[in-house]
Amino acid sequence: MPSLDESNIFQDTLEYFVNGGKIKKRGNVELSLALKTLEDVSKSKGLTTEDIISLIKVAASGYHGDVISCKLIKCLVPASQFPVRAVELGLSFMCTSKPSNKVQATLLRLLIAVYDYIDEKETVQKLGYLLFYFIENTVLTPYVCHLLYLLTRKEDVRLYRVRKLLELQTKLGPQPYLIGLLSIYKLYFPNLVSIVIPNTRKQFFPTRDRQWYAVIKEVQERNQAADTAHMKSSLELSEKLQAAELSMLHGIPPAKRRKVDPIPVVHSSSSKLTVKLSSRLMAMLEEKPLPFVQIQNIETLLKNPDRVELPSQMGAALRSPLLQCFMSYNADPLMTSRFSYWIQDTLCEKLLYSTQTPACFPEIESILKKLIQFTEFIQEGIPVVDKVLFRYLQIWNGLDFRQEIFRLVSRCRLYPFSVLNENILEPLRKLFVRTSVFIKCQVMLCLSQLLQNYAMVEIPRYNQKYPEAKPGISVFEDDIGMFDPLTSVIELIGYVDRLASVGLALENDHNILLHFTLSFYELVSTLHARYGLPFVYLPSRHMIRALLCDNATGPARLCGVINSYKSNCQMLKDDATNNEIEIPGYQKKETIHSLNILILDLCDSLWRRKAFSHGRNNSYLNFDLEHLATEASDGLSLYLHQAFLPFALLFLKETQPKENIGHPKGIKNVRDMFMEFLQRENIGEIKDFILNTITRYRNSTSDTKNKV
Amino acid sequence: MSNSVLIPYNKVPQYQLATVLLVGSEGLGKHGFGKCLIKNTWFYLQVRTATTLPLPVTSDSSRPRIDYICFLIDLTSRDSLKTVEESLKHVDVRYFLGKCCFVALKVKNPEKRAIFIEQIAQLSQQYKSDVLYGSFETEAESAFLAEQILKSVEIAAGLQKNKSPMFLECCRFPVAGEESAE
Numbered sequence: 001m002p003s004l005d006e007s008n009i010f011q012d013t014l015e016y017f018v019n020g021g022k023i024k025k026r027g028n029v030e031l032s033l034a035l036k037t038l039e040d041v042s043k044s045k046g047l048t049t050e051d052i053i054s055l056i057k058v059a060a061s062g063y064h065g066d067v068i069s070c071k072l073i074k075c076l077v078p079a080s081q082f083p084v085r086a087v088e089l090g091l092s093f094m095c096t097s098k099p100s101n102k103v104q105a106t107l108l109r110l111l112i113a114v115y116d117y118i119d120e121k122e123t124v125q126k127l128g129y130l131l132f133y134f135i136e137n138t139v140l141t142p143y144v145c146h147l148l149y150l151l152t153r154k155e156d157v158r159l160y161r162v163r164k165l166l167e168l169q170t171k172l173g174p175q176p177y178l179i180g181l182l183s184i185y186k187l188y189f190p191n192l193v194s195i196v197i198p199n200t201r202k203q204f205f206p207t208r209d210r211q212w213y214a215v216i217k218e219v220q221e222r223n224q225a226a227d228t229a230h231m232k233s234s235l236e237l238s239e240k241l242q243a244a245e246l247s248m249l250h251g252i253p254p255a256k257r258r259k260v261d262p263i264p265v266v267h268s269s270s271s272k273l274t275v276k277l278s279s280r281l282m283a284m285l286e287e288k289p290l291p292f293v294q295i296q297n298i299e300t301l302l303k304n305p306d307r308v309e310l311p312s313q314m315g316a317a318l319r320s321p322l323l324q325c326f327m328s329y330n331a332d333p334l335m336t337s338r339f340s341y342w343i344q345d346t347l348c349e350k351l352l353y354s355t356q357t358p359a360c361f362p363e364i365e366s367i368l369k370k371l372i373q374f375t376e377f378i379q380e381g382i383p384v385v386d387k388v389l390f391r392y393l394q395i396w397n398g399l400d401f402r403q404e405i406f407r408l409v410s411r412c413r414l415y416p417f418s419v420l421n422e423n424i425l426e427p428l429r430k431l432f433v434r435t436s437v438f439i440k441c442q443v444m445l446c447l448s449q450l451l452q453n454y455a456m457v458e459i460p461r462y463n464q465k466y467p468e469a470k471p472g473i474s475v476f477e478d479d480i481g482m483f484d485p486l487t488s489v490i491e492l493i494g495y496v497d498r499l500a501s502v503g504l505a506l507e508n509d510h511n512i513l514l515h516f517t518l519s520f521y522e523l524v525s526t527l528h529a530r531y532g533l534p535f536v537y538l539p540s541r542h543m544i545r546a547l548l549c550d551n552a553t554g555p556a557r558l559c560g561v562i563n564s565y566k567s568n569c570q571m572l573k574d575d576a577t578n579n580e581i582e583i584p585g586y587q588k589k590e591t592i593h594s595l596n597i598l599i600l601d602l603c604d605s606l607w608r609r610k611a612f613s614h615g616r617n618n619s620y621l622n623f624d625l626e627h628l629a630t631e632a633s634d635g636l637s638l639y640l641h642q643a644f645l646p647f648a649l650l651f652l653k654e655t656q657p658k659e660n661i662g663h664p665k666g667i668k669n670v671r672d673m674f675m676e677f678l679q680r681e682n683i684g685e686i687k688d689f690i691l692n693t694i695t696r697y698r699n700s701t702s703d704t705k706n707k708v
Numbered sequence: 709m710s711n712s713v714l715i716p717y718n719k720v721p722q723y724q725l726a727t728v729l730l731v732g733s734e735g736l737g738k739h740g741f742g743k744c745l746i747k748n749t750w751f752y753l754q755v756r757t758a759t760t761l762p763l764p765v766t767s768d769s770s771r772p773r774i775d776y777i778c779f780l781i782d783l784t785s786r787d788s789l790k791t792v793e794e795s796l797k798h799v800d801v802r803y804f805l806g807k808c809c810f811v812a813l814k815v816k817n818p819e820k821r822a823i824f825i826e827q828i829a830q831l832s833q834q835y836k837s838d839v840l841y842g843s844f845e846t847e848a849e850s851a852f853l854a855e856q857i858l859k860s861v862e863i864a865a866g867l868q869k870n871k872s873p874m875f876l877e878c879c880r881f882p883v884a885g886e887e888s889a890e
Contacts, residue, residue: 210819356816358846395815395825397842399852421881430838433876434856495881502879506863506871 013037017072018054023064031068038075046079046219049086056086060093062103069099070106074212077219082114084123091127094134101139108143113212115150116264116313117220125151132161135168145177146205149184154309157188166195180204187334204341210354263367264313292323301326314339315346318370321377328378328475336476343371344384351392361400368404372411379457381411382476390423398431398439406442410449414458416483417491425495432499437510440503444516447496448523451489455523455531459485486533486583493524493537501542511551518546518557525564528572535583536568538591544598544620547605547636552643552683555606559689562602565595566692603693605636606686607671638686639667639674651677672697712762715800716807719773726865727754727772728857732780733791734759736813737844741780744850749858751867761795775865777808778857781828784820789827796835804835806873807864811853815841 013034016023023031041047047055058064059072076086090107093099099107108131111124118124128151134140162185169178179197183204186193207213292311295301301308301322308326317323317339327335350356350364375381389408396405409424432443462485500517507513521543527533546558569592601620605611612623613633621636634640639648648664651674656662667674675687691698714729728745730738742755754772763771777799782788792810799808812828814820832839842853864873 353818355819394829395812395841397815397840397849397852398856399842399849425881429879430840431856433879434840434859436855436859495879498879502876505875506868 009037010041014051014054017058017064023068025065025067035068035071038072042075042077043215043219044222046077046223047075048079049081049083052076052078052086053083053089056089057093060090060099060103060107061096062093062099066100066102069103073103073106073110076110076114077216078114078117079219079223080117081119082117084118084120087111087118087124088127091130095130101137104134104137105139105143108140108147109209109212112143112146112150113209113216115147117216121151125153125156129156132164135164138172141168141172142175142177142205145181149181149205152181152184152188154188157185157192159192161185162192169195176204176206183337187337207349263318263370264311264315292326295322298322298325305330310335310338313342315342318343318367318374324374324377333477340382340384340476343382344388347385347388347392351388352395356400365401365404368401368408372404372407375408375411378475380461380475381408381413381453383413386412386415393424393427396427398435402439402442406446410446410453412450412453414454414462414485414488417488417495420488420492421495425492429499432503433506437507437513440507441512441516444496444500444503444513444520447492447499448516448520451492451496451520452523454485454489454492455527455533459489459531459533484583486535487586489533490535490537490583490586496520497539501540504542504545509545509549511549511554514546514549514554515557518554518561521561522557522564525561525568528568529564534572535586535588536565536572536591536595537586538565538595538598541620544601547602550642552647555641555643556683556685559602559606560685562595562599563685563689563692566599569595599693602689606638606641607690607694607697609634609637609668611636634665637668638671639664644678647678647681647683648674650681712798713800714761714763714774714777714798714803716774716802721773721775721866724867725752725754725772726775726861726867727756728861729774729777730755730757730780731761731777731792731795732759732811733782733785733788736780736782736788738780741844741850741854744844745854745858748851748854751862753858753861758795760791761798775807776857776861777803779808779810781810781812781823783812783814783823783828784817786822789823789831793831804837806837806860806877808835808837809857809860810835810837810839811857812839812841813843814845816843816845 016030016034017038025031055072055076059069059076062069064072076082090111094104094107115124128148131144131147134144137144162182165178165182165185169175169182172178182193182195183197186195186197291309295304295308305326311323314335317327327339346367350360350367356364371382371385375385385408389405389412393405393409409428412420412424415423428443428447432440500513500520503513504510504517521539524537524539528536543558546554549555572588573592597616597618598620600614600616601611604614604619605621608614610633611621612628638644645664648667649661651667652661652664654677655673675690678684679687728742730742732738738757742757745755746753756772756774779792779795780788781792810828810832828839840853840856842849844850844853860873860876862868863871863876866872
C-alpha cells in the first residue's frame with residue numbers, strides 16, 4: 001500500500017531529525033531528501049500535534065545548526081491545531097542560549113503565523129510576556145512587538161514596560177512596531193502612556209510571510225474538507241457552550257466552515273487572574289473580568305458592562321450580534337480601534353494586496369456582506385473601511401462585488417467635496433458614462449443613498465461634534481478636520497444633478513433612469529422638511545425633460561417634486577432661524593426665482609394652454625414662436641399631452657356615447673372632471689399641483705364643495 | 709514628422725462604421741480582445757491592432773480613419789508601460805479629448821505588479837484620459853471591459869446623435885492634483 005509506505009518514509013524522516021545525532025550538511029543527499037519529504041508532507045497534509053512537539057524540540061534548540069533549524073521551523077504547519085505544548089517548548093528554548101538570533105526570529109514568526117490555530121491561548125497569553133525580555137534585541141523587536149500586540153491583556157500593561165518601550169523609541173526613532181504595541185497599551189491605560197499616537201493609521205505590522213500564511217491556511221482548509229472528525233478535539237470550547245441559542249447569539253457557524261471563514265469566532269481565555277497585581281493596578285481593574293464567551297444573553301451583558309473581558313479577536317463582532325450590541329452600547333475606543341485594525345488588515349489583504357481568483361470571491365463577498373450588516377446595525381460608516389474603499393475604487397474593474405461596494409459607498413462618512421470627488425465620485429463617473437442604463441441607475445441609487453445618509457446621519461453627527469465637543473456620539477471616531485459640511489453636501493447634489501443630466505442625454509431619456517433621477521430630486525426637495533437642512537437646492541434646467549416624456553408617470557412625478565419644492569421653500573421662508581445661515585455658493589433668492597419660473601411653465605403648459613406663447617423670456621420652454629404653429633401651444637395641455645392621451649381616450653370612452661366619443665380637445669371645459677379621473681387612475685400629483693398653484697381653481701372647487 | 713502623427717480628423721469617415729485601434733506590446737491578448745469587442749458590439753466595428761506607434765507608412769487609402777485608441781498596459785510588465793509612453797508621442801492632441809483611453813490589465817495580481825498604480829494615475833492625469841482597470845482572464849471581465857469601451861467608441865465615432873466625447877467630459881469635476889498642475 002502506497003499510503004503505508006509514505007507514512008513509513010515520513011516516520012523515518014522524523015526519526016532522522018529527532019534521534020539521528022549530528023547531521024553532515026554539505027553534500028548530504030540523505031538530508032536533502034529528508035527535508036524534501038518533510039516539506040511535502042507539511043505542505044500537503046500538515047503535521048500532527050505529536051510530530052510538531054517532537055520536531056520543535058530539535059528545531060528550537062538549534063541542535064542541527066541555523067539553516068536546518070529554520071527550514072524545520074518553516075515546516076511546522078499544523079494539520080488542525082497548534083499544540084500549546086509546542087509553544088511552551090519553543091518559548092523555553094528561546095530563553096536558553098542555545099538557538100541563535102536567526103532561529104529565535106523564525107520561531108517568533110512561526111508563532112505569529114499560527115497564532116489563530118493555537119488551542120489554548122490562555123497559556124500563551126500567560127507565558128507570552130517572557131518575550132518582553134527580548135525587546136532590546138534589534139533582530140527580534142518587530143516580531144516580539146507583533147506577537148505581544150496579539151496577546152496583550154489588560155493586566156499585562158505595566159509601567160516599567162511602558163518606560164522600556166519609550167526608552168527604545170527614543171533610541172530607535174518612531175518605529176511602526178513600537179508605536180503599534182504602545183497604541184494598544186495606551187488604549188488599556190491612557191494614563192500610563194503619555195505620548196501621542198499619530199492618527200494616520202498605517203499598518204503597524206506589515207506581513208512579510210504571506211506565502212507561509214497561505215500554506216498554513218490552505219492546509220487547514222484542505223483538512224477541513226477532508227475530515228470533520230479531526231475537528232472534534234479542537235472544538236471543546238464550543239462543545240461546552242453547545243446551547244443552541246448561545247451559538248446563535250454569538251453567530252458561531254457550523255463547525256465545518258469555521259476555519260475556512262476568515263472572520264474569527266468569539267473566543268477569549270476564561271482567565272482567572274493568576275498574576276499578583278500591584279494594589280494600584282488592582283484598583284484600576286476593580287473586579288474580576290467576565291470573559292465574553294460566558295455571556296449567554298443580553299441581560300447578563302447589561303448587568304456587567306464594566307467587567308466584560310473582550311474576546312481575543314474583535315473581528316468576531318461581524319459574527320456575533322451580541323458583541324455588536326455591546327460595541328454600539330459601549331463605544332469603547334479600545335474595542336473600536338482593535339476592530340478597525342482587524343477590518344483594515346483583512347480588507348487590505350483581501351482586496352488590495354493578494355491575488356484574487358474567482359475561487360475566493362464568495363469569501364470576500366461574505367465578509368463584505370457581514371460588514372454591511374454591521375454598519376447598518378451601528379448606523380454609521382467605519383472610517384478605516386472608507387480609506388480602504390478609496391484605494392480599492394481607484395483600481396476597481398466595476399464588476400466585482402458591485403452591489404456590496406455600492407452599499408459601502410452609500411455609508412461613507414462626510415468628507416470635504418474635493419476628497420469625495422477624487423476618491424469616490426470620479427471612479428463612479430468613469431463607470432457611469434461608459435455602461436448600460438441599468439448600471440447608471442445603480443450609480444444614481446447609490447449616490448441618492450449617500451446623500452440620504454449624509455442628511456440623516458452624518459450632518460447631525462458633525463454638528464454635534466464640533467460646537468460642544470461631546471465624546472461618544474459615534475462608535476468609530478474619525479479624524480477629519482473642520483470643514484463646512486453643508487457646502488460639501490450642496491456640491492454633491494450639484495454633481496449628481498450634472499451627472500444625471502448627462503446620463504439622461506446619453507440614454508435618450510430612458511424611463512428607468514428618469515425615475516431614478518426623479519427619486520433623487522424627491523429626496524433633495526425634502527431635505528429641509530425631513531432633515532432640517534437650511535437650504536433648498538433646485539436642480540438644473542434639464543429637469544423639464546420629465547415633462548416631455550411619453551409616460552404619464554414622468555410629468556406626474558415632476559408635478560409631485562415641484563409641489564414638494566414649493567412647500568419646502570415656503571417652510572424655509574417661514575423658518576426665521578435659518579435665515580441667518582450663510583452657505584457659500586448658494587443663493588436663496590435665485591433658487592426661489594427659478595422655482596417660480598418652473599411652476600409658471602408647468603401651469604402654462606398643462607393648464608393654461610399656452611406652453612410656448614406665454615411671452616416670458618426666461619422660461620424653460622423657450623421656442624421661437626415663428627417656428628411653431630399657433631395650435632402647438634395647446635400640445636402640452638393636460639388632455640392633449642402625449643403621455644395623457646391614452647387616459648383622455650379612456651375618459652372619453654367612459655363618459656361619451658359609444659358611437660361618437662369626440663376629440664380629446666372636448667375635455668377642455670371639463671378639466672376638473674378629467675383630473676378626478678386621473679386621480680382615480682392613481683395619478684393624483686397633477687391634481688395636487690394644480691390645486692396648490694392655481695388660486696382661482698382652488699377657490700372655485702372649495703366654493704362648489706361649500707355649496708354641496 | 710507630420711506623417712508619423714496619428715490625426716483623428718484628416719480622413720472622411722466611413723458610413724456607419726467605427727474603427728478602434730488597440731495599441732500595446734505583444735502578448736497582451738489584443739487579438740482575443742478585438743474579437744471580444746466585435747462579438748459584443750451593436751454597430752459596425754472595425755478593430756485594428758498595433759504593438760507600437762507610429763503606424764508604418766502605407767498608401768493612405770487603405771487605412772481607415774481611426775476613431776478611438778485604446779492603450780493597453782500590462783501592470784506586471786514595465787516594458788508595456790514604456791511602449792505606451794513612447795507611442796503616446798505619435799498621437800494628435802485631439803485624441804485626448806475623449807477619443808482614447810488607457811486599459812490597465814492584470815490588476816488582480818498585486819504580487820506580480822511591476823508598475824505602481826500612482827504611475828498609471830499620473831499618466832491618466834497628464835493626458836486627461838480615463839484608465840479602465842480589468843483583465844482578460846474571464847469571459848465576463850473581457851465582456852464588461854468591451855462594453856465600456858464600445859460605449860465610448862460609439863460616441864467618439866459620431867454614431868450617436870447629438871453627443872460628442874466632450875459632452876461626457878462636462879460632468880467631470882477637476883481632481884485636486886489637476887488644478888494645481890495647471
